[in-house]
Amino acid sequence: GESVGLHLPTLSVQEGDNSIINCAYSNSASDYFIWYKQESGKGPQFIIDIRSNMDKRQGQRVTVLLNKTVKHLSLQIAATQPGDSAVYFCAESGPYALNFGKGTSLLVTP
């Protein structure tokens, strides 16, 4: 069936470097995608979203890129900080609810 999945389960980056978290989706009809950040013991926190009529959207230190040709979504975090350490989920908007990917754990090392 349709699914949303992540390429890498874990990612370790040095403080100050840029982070890139990838996500593949298979439902070509999806028109809305969201990135969430979840810290340990907390609920997911909205980071940024993008609609399918866009290729790129920028927020504060974060950029989401959407490549509809290869059904690929990425989250770029600039100048990664220790506070960015968390699990990041991509989600696509299904007909009734969000479909979540498996998550990527981002670890920022000093």
Add this chain to the structure above:
Amino acid sequence: GAVVSQHPSRVICKSGTSVKIECRSLDFQATTMFWYRQFPKKSLMLMATSNEGSKATYEQGVEKDKFLINHASLTLSTLTVTSAHPEDSSFYICSASASGSVGQYFGPGTRLTVL
């Protein structure tokens, strides 16, 4: 941004008892609320979707008689885990969305431990 709260944040109960978890949208009217379950180091698993004033729609494999959901108002939904057992121990998270909105705002989660 929109704020969603959950209560309690943590609960420990004995096997066989029932536990109620509340989910509230504090600054918007949530026409739809979602309940998720999350195991350690896993993604969120949707349990059910509830629309205000109507019965919840449960995902396949989720027992509706065990996980009672009530969405009586536009700002409150409750999840009651009936006759809880240790295997029900998990992190339960709710989310809410407003009418016409695709985005969901998540609560902080409730850690349930059944002894």
